[in-house]
Amino acid sequence: MAGTSAQEATVDLPLPERTPIPSGDHTVWADVSPLLDAACKDLQDGMLIHGDNFNLFAAMSALEIMDPKMDSGMICKYYSVDEAIENGAAPVPISFDKTIDVQCTIDIMDHLLACEATWHKGHSLAQTVFSCIYLLRPDRTSSHPLLHSYCRVIRATCKTVISVVSDARTHEEEDLFIMTYGLPLNGDGDEKCLSMLNAVEETISRQLRACKAPSSKTRVLEDLVPLQNNVEFEESYCKALLCRLRFRKHFYHVLTSMRRPQGRGLELARKHIASCISELKCILNSSEFLRSSTLVTHEGNIEDKTTASGHQPIGFDASLNCRLSAPTPPRAIKILSWKKAVEYFMKLLQDLDVICSYPLDPSLESVLHFVVKFQKSQPDLVARAHLQRLLVQDGKLYGRDPVFAVITRAAALPDNTRNHDIQKKESIVQLGQLVINLLKILCTNGAWQRRKLGKILQDWRVVYVQLEMAFRKEFGEKANISNDENVGMKLFQHILVWVEEQTYWIAFRFLILGFELELYSESEYCMVYWYIYVVLIKLAEKTNLKTVVSSGSGKRRGKKKRDSVKDVARDYQIPPSVLFLQCQICLAEGLTMMLAALRNDCMMAQNPSPFNTEHERFIQHFELLQKACIPDHVSFPLFMESTTHAHLSNLVMYDYFKDAQRIAKEVKSSFSNDPEKLAELRRLEQVAEHNSIALNVISRAGALDPSLKVSFEFNHHPCFATAVVKRC
């Protein structure tokens, strides 16, 4: 009978009945696959069976099961960590042969280092460091002191790094970094990781001393068991382990000392950084021995291996905890090679050393300069997070200097204004917040930084307007001003000028970052340099004004009004910082005009974009500046107007590059004690010189020789291009 056979089929369920998945009270699981198969057969091509709430677009976002890119739960080798352990994937001890056990332990240590570097580079913790089964079961290793202490310090280190990065919140685009769901980051007793590490280190040092001793006396005396069985290799194995353990110890010390408030641990951190670097070198040197001590032939390139010995380490499986932690991308990732990992840590330590050697200068200008310079070496997330945490603690600079004090110093106000009531004003409080935000943003990665800088420009503009309104309200209608009010007025004036200067500084940085991130194409250089030029003009103007205001307020006091104006005019010399900007202004203007002339005289290959007009690209690049009115009345028509008449024939009459070169030469002497400014000036000078020559060549030969091709390169300066003339 058909009915009975159907009943048998549905009742005698092959799979779910045996699994503890409940179908609910008084319900059973009825097999519908035959029905579905039949329905599918009857469906027309392209037809779906779906309800009223179905939305094809929403359905596209469904997670595809068994797709290696989407399904993190795919079962590969083991069903669970426990099953992997039961199957001997992570034995303790790793081997009963003590030599092999030591070898394997070293491989695990090396692979963990590679995993850690890969994690720092932006992959998830679950797929990197915690792919180690030994780390996932903290108690299992307790009978193996060497492995146990190492695992503990790794967990403790990860925890410290996560807390610094999440405090600093520099990880916006690397948000996988701090996700630790489901991972045993807190092993019992991990906080004592250092004492245990020290004990293990002590034992191995004694074993090392024992094997070095000429007679067997010491060994008997100290009642020591050697590290492993092979007498010939005892010393090298001891050394290989010691540098690895000591590296971990010092690295942990580096992280904890750097976290001490107000930069009090920086001195100590530097000592540990130096130790770390020297241990890292020993680790590198141990690889030769580790590779030679094993007889196994290596497959593949040693450069790609994740261990010093070239062996595949025991006890790792990245797929095991994928399913535990939802945010883990199921994609298999490539762990950095051991060599690359060591290089990464070298760089990280050097970056941290740069941070630790910064003298915590209270001047904002020097801080900004330091951060910008630090970012040039392209530090990774962990180093940037440490810098940010050092700069901003408890809403103060270095957790020490109140923001208002920092602002008054930056705005060149006398010290006695630092406690003025004005700091309680809402707009001043907001300004303080903006300064803190600016510092934080400057510590983020380039792409993120640029976007954020563009956005905060509007905030700076708004604060300026608010301050100006508050200033007018307070002092606008008064004719005679008392002494106390005079101080307040001066404060406002100084701060207003400084806010504008700062705003243009941010705008300049925003534009420059576009070069570092390679966001501009050659056909856009003209408008970019033009914009840089108009921003720099404003920046120079405000910087100059600031210097005048601050020096004027000191001098003018004793003199009559009429004389003082004359005096200022006679004594006044353009400050070097303004001249420095002037040099950049000349370069930017020169490049704008040169590019415009080349375009207007059809000397440069023009590839009109099929997608957008020049106007549209102008908006795309400078929309954020335009929205914030930086500078006022600057627009695309103005750009066109100022560049449309540029021709090679009239460019020669005024050589901007010659001017830039001259200023660079002049101003050098003012920066004789600032090697970086000098180096920068030298670069600017070179760009000016090369462009000046190129311009001459082009204007003389260009019109007669159509085979002359001009292109632009950044071989002298990262942002100011040099023209290269070629005959083709």
Place this chain on the structure above:
Amino acid sequence: MEQEAAETLVQAASSDGSNPKGPDESEAVNRARKLLFRRVLVGIRDGRFFLGNFHCIDKQGNIILQDAVEYRSTRRSSPSPMEQRFLGLILIPSSCRVSCHVGCSVEEQLSLLSF
């Protein structure tokens, strides 16, 4: 056994003359449509199960479940404890599907069969 059951269900389906949803749709399609929004348990090749609300199926047999939960054994050998986690909207390609069950009462199951 499975094959037989399928045939029976199809036969049972086609024997029903009335078709409220659409006269041009086959009985099997109509009956499958009735499964929409119900709790369905799908087993796949690697041994996992997915429990969710039946949302959609296409000609090729790919199923979409809403509010799906993944069940997996923690051991290869059965019986073993199960782990589960919430996944949301999932698509199960027909190529990896090995079983599909709908939760229903015993009476309903019988009435299903009495068609």
